[in-house]
Amino acid sequence: MEMRAFLHSREKQPLHLRRKQQDRYAGLLLQTTIEAQLRKGLVFGQDVNVARCAPDGSQIMLNGQGRADPKKIARQVADGCSVQVVHPQRFSTPVAELLKRLEAHFGCLWGANSFRTPPGSMGFKAHHDEVEVFMLQLEGAKRWRLHRCPKGPLPRSYCWDYKEEELGPPFMELVLEAGDLLYLPRGTVHKGIAMEDRPSHHLTISTYQRFCWADLLEKALPAALEAAAAQEPRYRRGLPLRCLGELGMQYRPKPGVPANAERQACITEFRSLLAGLADHAPAAADAAGDFLAAQFVGRRLPPAATQKGPAPSAGAAVEVRWAEPTAVRVVVESSPGREPEVQIYHALENSAEKHMTPGVEPSPACIVLEGQQWLPSLQALNTASLGAWISDSALDPELLQGLWEHGLLETRLAETLVAQSPTAPRKRKAAGAVVGRPGHRLFLLRRAKRHRQSDSYKGLDVPKLPEGLDALTLREAEAFLANYKLASAWLRRVQLREKLLAGGVVRIPKILPDSVAQLALRTLQEMPHESWNLTQANRDASRNNVAHRFASRRFGSETLTHLFRVLGELLPGELNSFSAGRYLQGDHIERHDDRQYTDVRMEDGSTVLCSRTVAVIWYLTPDWRKV
Template sequence: MKMRKDFRQLVLESKKSEQKGPKQNHFIDSQTASVNGHEGVSFEDINGEVQDESVNSNSDEEQNKKPHIDDLSCPPPKFSSDESDIDSQSNGTDVLTTNATSVVGKEAGGRKKKVKKEVGSKTKTIIKQDKQGMIVADSVEEGKKVKKEVGSKGKKVKKEVGSKTKKIIKQDEQGMIVADSVEEGKKLFSWLIDPILPEDFIKNTWETCPMVLQRSQPTYYDSLLSTPAINEMLKTHNIQYTKNIDITSFSEGKRETHNPVGRAHPAVVWDYYSTGCSVRLLNPQTYIPKLRALNATLQEYFGCFVGANSYLTPPESQGFAPHYDDIEAFILQIEGKKKWRLYAPRKKQEVLPQFSSGNLTDEEIGKPVMEVTLNPGDLLYFPRGIIHQGHTVPGCHSLHITLSCYQRNTWGDLLEKTAEDGEIEVQISVGCTSIANGGGRSVGTAQSQADTMELGVSLIPAALKIAMEEDVSFRQGLPVGYLNYMGVVNTKRDLPQRQQFLTKAKTLFDKLFEYAPVDAAADQMGKQFMHDALPPVLTPEEKQSSVFGDGLRMVSEGKVVNRVEIEPDTKVKLVRAHALRLVTEGDDNTVRLYHTLDNSLEYHGEEPQFLELSVDHAPIMEHLIHSYPKFVSVSDLPLDDLAQKVKIPLTGLQVVSDLWERGLLLTEGPLDIIDD
């Protein structure tokens, strides 16, 4: 495995121990790196204590026992044949099809207890009791009552286990039986990333840097999926192209999808595979019970959906272009080998991104910061935003599972939900509840408040959008397990985690104001006012100094008289301070000038009225707005810079003339008549 030192990473190797004992030493290669200007962190060797000997036994016999996941107190069910790896139904429930009668003996609390369990036809029950008194029962027999003997006094506990259900029960110090799915999820995650403890992983690696576990244990994950299981799944179920499976290829820098229409039959899929195409299963957990059990248990720990894709790639080929994802990715190598190249985010906005990228090219991504070949039993983790691509080696295919979690599960997403659910009240008052005049123009309070509220609340999403693009703290994931102490049902609980969560949320709320486009929101309020308002009422003198009373007019016999022109020494001003509003809308080359001159005397009788100006003309409007109520000479407007910029003389003078002809400008007096 090749690694560059300019990226923070962990490379771990789990080694077998020749001597059985309560502890193992797991060495982490120290790497110093930096990403996007952040100082790198040097990780020293860490000694990890094995928490569960059923997962990390030191004897060679136990090391070779498979699958390790079946040694957990909450394993995906183990079947007796490849065919049993495929769910006989597609309704999302476990179906166990093993005939067995078993007697299981376990040592717990310093005593040995024998638990006798008879299991009927097509039923499998696993009962385990670990060192802490953990008891696990799985059963699919409808209505079967299970009797267990628990505790030193021989207390009898009756437990009814319904059809196709699984319960995890634990006996605490008081002898009570309680469910603890979160602890089971944590234990399963501990097995997944062994020898790293979940607490250490979350503290040092999560959302921070890639991590590689190279175990030299080829069977570590092989109970989850296999190529025969995929073949059986295709035979048994109506697997649809695009919905459940993709056929892809990547060659000469071009990524292609070759999906036919309809059901994916094994013969067709393997024909594509034999010609060099990769096979991606989009939701294998739907059809593979053990994988579904894995995801369903892990989501109890993470507090969010845990999904899975599987990728089967023929030798010496690649199915996908370089890209980055919007999920935390755990790559579990099942069969064969695959060489991975990882690349640092190209810019700060791509660190922990909200959305996945499109297909990237080698020229866009630079040099890899990590190169590693995964063998069966290995794990590769990388955060969202890490650019990656994988390629199989000559003579060896690859099958891996990608577990994914924490999609759209960030602080920014939480704040967005807060705004959507109305927890934040944005009150912007216009100081009036109705407007009326003799023409019957009126507006009720409900409509006025609705318009105002819509504009006000939109400020929060706009600020969030900017903040999430510019500030990585808004894109960081919520604490793992936060649902255990947050929410309405937890409001009265005085927990340190809860106080830390609320403090962080408040800090981000305060910080959010820095990204709030308050000026843009004010312009939107002004735009709304332009639509609501009455047109200005001019005095007779003002009419004579505007297009409404000055300028050309026709007299008898079709004769046009009173020709006038705006000259450089003409003095002008806006017709009213609030008869127009300059707003940045549309594309980057234009601005909009909303105005009230053509408004109806009935409320919203016309659509909003606006002129579209070039951004080069915006300085002229800014000068006129800032000069009001004074008259300014046209020659004092920033015309020279404009003319030089657009290379058209007197362009600004034409803009002023156009504004006057629209009724938006008044002159200091009637314009001089030009003799024809």
């Protein structure tokens, strides 16, 4: 849409853009996609609605109970009924990608609905919506009649109760052809009928639901009143004697009749107190803005995947910015008797399949940082102009690395900055950061349980290396590991977090492409024997009930580094610790509980408590079987 034309019409008047490109929206939402989803199972009322208008203009809803029957819906369409599919972005990738871009640009929620109407039919009676409406005509054509809202412009609620006689003649009438777009401000009363010679299919995308000044004030005024009452005694003074006998609808004087002195005094003081709330407006507006923004982050679609760029810890100076600013919200939370904490809400773990689902109030992923020492770094990110890069020197190194690993930051090599000398590494601050959802937090720097390294891995039988990978398979695997967007999309389909919340043990076949598994297996088997560490923890059995014997490797080649980074996307937002294990004759793992805290002596001589709550094991050996 031409932005200048839209801004001129926004909230004032409809805008009809005639494209004369019937295939402009080709592939955005195909009927075959909807039919396939119907066969998978859509629920009446929640996912799909069937309706038609009677000759007298009344609305007839023809929904069944429970799961919709595709064959029955096809018969209803043949009889002249319209079909509405609710929020197709939950199963249509093109629609979801469109809404992701719009949510990122506008900074507020966007939804979608699909409407298919047979030739010469009208499915839904005249009504107005409480959202900004954009109609994209996908196929066919539909004639629209537009009326002014009798309730006034920009209503905050929808209305389906209009009668033809109260609307009067339309102020605009138009035909929406395939490829056209029609914008309707909130409150525009509209009704449409498909042309006689062809069916109509249009996609309505909408926004600005409960997103006006009144909604911001609704959240801000209680905060302003609470602050005023805490700071100014006049808000805490008792009400005048018998004042309730002066206030109320029955005591309101008729027009032209002056109020008595007692009532006038009450109204004057009330107005003064209301005006006094303005002194607390900035803080109240900020609190309301934080609330609405965090709510948006939790409800929005997950942002489009971006390239993370080079790791900040790689040694070279980098420039950074939020990967998607509207997918992140920084909030400072404080309460009496507790140290303030910084909460970073983000949308990277949001589910497209649950977007706009009725009755589902999602909880956004949240990184919690104890203390306020992180604020200067975060303010540097937040106050940078949209899309601007800033030097990594503006951020605390520990925070920079953590945000990058979570996928919240995008980096690039600094063009004008000098790479750091390897002899002068950055000092890392000890962090008190925690990660997870409120109430379910893990220490960000809590180390995963490490196995004791005793004897080097020598003298044991080692299987022969597999045949070399062909060049094509090797290139496929390396390209996959280097493509962060592709790897993230691949692993999101696994939905490991949802499986873990269900509890128990789950087996996930082909968690990564075969070519990647072959490359990983070859990389591990090509490692020199002396680089593996034989773990024998039997001597610690009395302390932690662990008796292991296997060879482990905690780091390795660049291939393993890429692989660990990709596997980290299985549980984004959590601290992941990786190691490779090798089992030969007599090697085993005894029954144990990794959740039990264990004293582990670190390489610097310190002792820390370590635990692990989730174990994900990727089996690489072909044809393995459980014994």
